[in-house]
Amino acid sequence: MSANYHVAEGDQNALGQYLVARATSCSADRRPHLKIACIHCGAEYVAAEVNFHACKCPSCQNGAGNLLL
Numbered sequence: 001m002s003a004n005y006h007v008a009e010g011d012q013n014a015l016g017q018y019l020v021a022r023a024t025s026c027s028a029d030r031r032p033h034l035k036i037a038c039i040h041c042g043a044e045y046v047a048a049e050v051n052f053h054a055c056k057c058p059s060c061q062n063g064a065g066n067l068l069l
């Protein structure tokens with residue numbers, strides 16, 4: 001179940017989250033992953049199975065996602 005069907009690279013949501021890239025996971029579950037950047041703090045993170053339009057930055061908005069260091 002993906003809510004991101006109409007989401008394209010370069011889109012930005014109302015929370016200031018910018019979609020850098022879409023990628024399909026290499027893991028067995030093959031879930032789609034989104035690479036997202038936050039325009040507020042510059043953090044980049046990867047989130048899986050999220051609704052991009054409601055996505056929050058894990059660094060400055062207490063959202064879900066795995067920060068890329």
Ligand SMILES: [Zn+2]
Nearest residue numbers: 038041057060
């Ligand atoms: Zn942020």
